Amino acid sequence: MARKGDVVINIEKCKGCEVCLAACPNEVLALSKEVNSKGYHFAMKVNSECIGCANCAIVCPDAVITVYREKRNN
Amino acid sequence: MSENTIKNPENLVYEKTSVMTDRVLHYCPGCGHGTAHRMLAEVIDELGIQGDTIGVAPVGCSVLAYYYFDVDMQEAAHGRAPAVATGIKRVLPEKYVFTYQGDGDLAAIGTAETIHACNRGENILVVFINNGIYGMTGGQMAPTTLEGMKSSTSPRGRDVKTMGNPLKITELLAQLPGTYFVTRQSVHTPANVRKTKKALKKALEYQKLDKGTCFVEVVANCPSGWKMTPVQSNKWMEENMFPYYPLGDIKVPEK
Amino acid sequence: MKGNEALAEAAIRAGADAYFGYPITPQSEVIEYLMRENPVDRTGMQVLQAESEIAAINMVYGAAGCGKRVMTSSSSPGVSLKMEGISYIAGAELPCVLVNVVRAGPGLGTIQPSQSDYFQAVKGGGHGDYKMIVLAPATVQESVDYVKLGFELAFKYRNPVMILSDGIIGQMMEKVELFEQQPRSKEEPEWATVGKKEGRDSVIVTSLQLQSEEQEKVNLRLQSKYREVEKNEVMYETYNCEDAEYLFAAFGSCARITRKAMEMARKKGIKVGLIRPQTLYPFPVDAISELSERMKGILTVEMNAGQMVEDVRLAVNGKTPVEHFGRFGGVIPSPEEILEALEQKIIGG
Numbered sequence: 001m002a003r004k005g006d007v008v009i010n011i012e013k014c015k016g017c018e019v020c021l022a023a024c025p026n027e028v029l030a031l032s033k034e035v036n037s038k039g040y041h042f043a044m045k046v047n048s049e050c051i052g053c054a055n056c057a058i059v060c061p062d063a064v065i066t067v068y069r070e071k072r073n074n
Numbered sequence: 075m076s077e078n079t080i081k082n083p084e085n086l087v088y089e090k091t092s093v094m095t096d097r098v099l100h101y102c103p104g105c106g107h108g109t110a111h112r113m114l115a116e117v118i119d120e121l122g123i124q125g126d127t128i129g130v131a132p133v134g135c136s137v138l139a140y141y142y143f144d145v146d147m148q149e150a151a152h153g154r155a156p157a158v159a160t161g162i163k164r165v166l167p168e169k170y171v172f173t174y175q176g177d178g179d180l181a182a183i184g185t186a187e188t189i190h191a192c193n194r195g196e197n198i199l200v201v202f203i204n205n206g207i208y209g210m211t212g213g214q215m216a217p218t219t220l221e222g223m224k225s226s227t228s229p230r231g232r233d234v235k236t237m238g239n240p241l242k243i244t245e246l247l248a249q250l251p252g253t254y255f256v257t258r259q260s261v262h263t264p265a266n267v268r269k270t271k272k273a274l275k276k277a278l279e280y281q282k283l284d285k286g287t288c289f290v291e292v293v294a295n296c297p298s299g300w301k302m303t304p305v306q307s308n309k310w311m312e313e314n315m316f317p318y319y320p321l322g323d324i325k326v327p328e329k
Numbered sequence: 330m331k332g333n334e335a336l337a338e339a340a341i342r343a344g345a346d347a348y349f350g351y352p353i354t355p356q357s358e359v360i361e362y363l364m365r366e367n368p369v370d371r372t373g374m375q376v377l378q379a380e381s382e383i384a385a386i387n388m389v390y391g392a393a394g395c396g397k398r399v400m401t402s403s404s405s406p407g408v409s410l411k412m413e414g415i416s417y418i419a420g421a422e423l424p425c426v427l428v429n430v431v432r433a434g435p436g437l438g439t440i441q442p443s444q445s446d447y448f449q450a451v452k453g454g455g456h457g458d459y460k461m462i463v464l465a466p467a468t469v470q471e472s473v474d475y476v477k478l479g480f481e482l483a484f485k486y487r488n489p490v491m492i493l494s495d496g497i498i499g500q501m502m503e504k505v506e507l508f509e510q511q512p513r514s515k516e517e518p519e520w521a522t523v524g525k526k527e528g529r530d531s532v533i534v535t536s537l538q539l540q541s542e543e544q545e546k547v548n549l550r551l552q553s554k555y556r557e558v559e560k561n562e563v564m565y566e567t568y569n570c571e572d573a574e575y576l577f578a579a580f581g582s583c584a585r586i587t588r589k590a591m592e593m594a595r596k597k598g599i600k601v602g603l604i605r606p607q608t609l610y611p612f613p614v615d616a617i618s619e620l621s622e623r624m625k626g627i628l629t630v631e632m633n634a635g636q637m638v639e640d641v642r643l644a645v646n647g648k649t650p651v652e653h654f655g656r657f658g659g660v661i662p663s664p665e666e667i668l669e670a671l672e673q674k675i676i677g678g
């Protein structure tokens with residue numbers, strides 16, 4: 001079974017470009033309905049399928065995503 | 075395991091490198107510049123050379139690159155980054171020196187500086203962001219704009235008969251004996267980002283060998299200039315830019 | 330020693346870290362001498378022939394941004410090409426020594442000597458409100474001494490210094506006394522990009538401020554620096570001014586010829602003196618203003634169509650007539666015609 005992961009998104013720095021959405025293998029991310037203080041719809045987690053692969057963070061042009069993944073023997 | 079317990083420091087697998095500052099990037103949403111910056115910053119971080127690296131920013135969208143890299147940097151006049159980098163490297167040969175330039179800067183106004191720095195084999199890294207358009211000034215034609223591609227100064231599409239051909243400067247530079255490693259990459263998918271990072275890492279490692287110029291082109295999108303969403307622009311790039319600017323190593327060091 | 334070669338030797342002895350240049354007549358001997366001398370073996374000084382004047386000045390920018398002593402030299406058309414880079418250097422407040430061995434223009438002009446780049450040198454030359462400190466040697470000895478002085482001033486004010494020579498001084502042979510070899514500096518100024526040190530912010534060398542208020546602050550800082558330069562660094566020489574009723578004003582090679590004209594005039598009983606600005610910026614405004622109060626007239630003698638005469642007039646501010654005599658296009662004036670001009674334009678005028 002794939003290890004569980006999680007992401008933390010700095011929503012104030014997110015510009016809602018959706019590049020991370022396209023990179024996520026499990027459709028974990030979507031754009032929010034609300035906007036941040038710059039008026040951008042920001043990326044957010046919409047399910048708990050994250051496997052911590054970091055693809056979203058790697059393609060994020062604004063470096064707003066931090067990724068965690070549980071250790072193998074947990 | 076609950077999600078709350080996953081988010082603890084020992085499970086951290088990815089965060090922004092501290093070689094990138096915390097400033098909000100001024101680039102448009104989805105622009106490849108930010109990712110290219112981050113890869114270069116990560117490589118500087120991983121090689122442990124933050125205190126030994128001097129960067130040169132160009133004129134163009136990445137004119138403010140020095141705000142984002144937490145390394146000593148100089149801002150060059152338009153097109154002159156390779157000359158500025160030459161000046162730096164000649165007086166501080168033990169430092170790692172890179173330029174970060176766009177297509178207008180590197181392949182139009184700065185063509186002479188680019189070619190001659192590479193021809194002298196200046197022991198520097200040149201990072202070349204090719205998005206086929208002048209982003210900063212509002213979407214004018216670049217030397218690398220594709221045939222038929224529309225821009226504000228080629229509103230009916232680039233007519234190669236009157237406006238010249240899209241310039242494959244990277245292939246041209248690979249011909250020069252002074253270049254040691256020449257490659258073309260992109261930063262639009264996780265796999266491509268990883269390849270770009272690997273290329274940048276090699277390039278900086280090679281700088282220690284004093285073998286010549288390392289040149290890393292990154293074919294990038296310009297959602298605003300191309301008038302597309304970021305995701306559309308990445309697709310358009312794959313379908314239109316990559317056939318003309320194919321990805322991969324163009325010149326690799328002889329074993 | 331030949332003027333241009335003396336400049337090159339002076340650069341090595343002044344402890345320069347690098348020279349970047351591009352050949353152009355009449356100053357190619359500078360880089361030729363350096364390449365022959367190979368100072369990397371003597372002091373570690375780097376010398377590079379760039380692909381253009383534009384590249385050369387930007388190499389100067391890069392190396393100067395690392396806190397190093399850097400020099401370049403060129404002649405008029407080449408200096409025009411360098412002007413963009415010089416503006417950036419002034420804007421980023423980097424020190425360097427630039428030499429212009431002036432030839433006559435405009436355009437490709439001629440390779441013969443001239444002083445027609447006075448305006449370009451003292452008024453800025455490139456875009457934006459900036460000033461270079463401009464030193465005007467009249468001898469090969471001064472060419473040598475001004476390289477050393479140039480580096481001192483450049484670092485004192487973090488500002489480009491131009492040595493405004495010309496084809497006469499660059500090409501002439503004269504006896505010189507060379508100063509002792511100075512060591513290359515090991516200092517790393519806090520404004521220099523030498524690699525980010527632990528515990529300090531990264532250094533950014535730039536002339537860009539996107540916010541108007543910030544850019545205005547930069548300009549105000551530059552202007553207050555220039556006022557300091559004007560207060561502290563004016564240099565000039567006067568000859569026979571004590572009893573003079575008339576005054577010549579001339580700089581560089583022209584001052585040498587004008588001195589002869591002055592001697593001839595004195596023999597004819599004309600009480601004429603000479604002021605020779607050694608710094609063209611800062612200009613000896615006060616000295617000229619004071620002298621003008623007891624002069625019946627002033628004649629500037631220049632190898633141009635009348636450039637320094639404007640600054641002399643500003644300094645004199647109407648207190649006495651100021652006229653200009655010049656030959657240009659590469660023609661060197663004779664003492665006889667200078668004297669004639671004094672008699673016609675000033676004494677008889």
